[in-house]
Amino acid sequence: MIRVHHYTPAQTGGILGVARILSIGGYLLGGYAAALWARRDARGTIWVPAIAIFLSVPASAVFLLTTSGGSFLPPMQR
Amino acid sequence: MTFFFGMQFGPTLAACQTVAKVRMRALSIAVFSLCINLFGQFVGPLIIGYLNDKLVPTYGSGAIRYSLLWTGTVFGIVGVGFLLIAALFYEQDCRRLWKRRLPSGVNTYLTCCVEKSSSIEAAYMAASMYLVCAAKESVQNAFNHCLLITKI
Numbered sequence: 001m002i003r004v005h006h007y008t009p010a011q012t013g014g015i016l017g018v019a020r021i022l023s024i025g026g027y028l029l030g031g032y033a034a035a036l037w038a039r040r041d042a043r044g045t046i047w048v049p050a051i052a053i054f055l056s057v058p059a060s061a062v063f064l065l066t067t068s069g070g071s072f073l074p075p076m077q078r
Numbered sequence: 079m080t081f082f083f084g085m086q087f088g089p090t091l092a093a094c095q096t097v098a099k100v101r102m103r104a105l106s107i108a109v110f111s112l113c114i115n116l117f118g119q120f121v122g123p124l125i126i127g128y129l130n131d132k133l134v135p136t137y138g139s140g141a142i143r144y145s146l147l148w149t150g151t152v153f154g155i156v157g158v159g160f161l162l163i164a165a166l167f168y169e170q171d172c173r174r175l176w177k178r179r180l181p182s183g184v185n186t187y188l189t190c191c192v193e194k195s196s197s198i199e200a201a202y203m204a205a206s207m208y209l210v211c212a213a214k215e216s217v218q219n220a221f222n223h224c225l226l227i228t229k230i
Binding site for chain 1: 140150151154
């Protein structure tokens with residue numbers, strides 16, 4: 001983010017902080033979804049991480065290849 | 079991105095714990111953490127750094143994007159592949175482990191539960207209840223409890 005989008009270290013830290021906070025929802029949702037799925041099929045515990053990793057690939061692509069850096073994040077002072 | 083990364087962590091740890099023997103649960107998590115750190119903190123940055131050095135002449139300062147993307151994509155797909163392989167053996171491993179934990183007489187009953195209810199979770203619950211009841215009540219009562227749970 002510093003090298004490509006020319007953010008300051010403080011802005012980069014803020015964005016990463018927001019991303020980390022959002023990941024809390026991922027932890028909770030992943031656990032809940034796996035528990036729910038495992039009630040019907042024990043392999044639900046494996047399917048959930050497989051799907052999550054699969055979805056993280058395009059999400060990473062969007063994050064890394066976006067040219068409008070941070071346009072989808074809350075406005076910050078540049 | 080971090081949202082999806084977070085989603086896989088809990089269930090993966092749960093799967094490790096489920097297929098490990100009780101006395102080996104700590105070891106299973108230790109090995110899991112070792113692998114994460116060995117590949118994530120050592121091999122990953124090494125590959126990304128190597129790729130970055132190779133891509134800088136072509137992409138300039140944007141090379142870091144592509145080195146991160148290629149590494150993430152390749153290892154992500156490999157990871158999904160490993161999880162799919164794990165899914166093939168997961169239920170079988172669970173069943174084998176539970177068979178070891180239970181007394182020999184209950185194994186036949188557990189197999190019946192699995193065939194009847196097609197839900198291994200219900201069978202586990204029934205088998206656990208069997209052990210609890212058998213310690214306090216007669217075997218016949220324990221068996222009745224199991225039947226009741228499996229029907230639910």
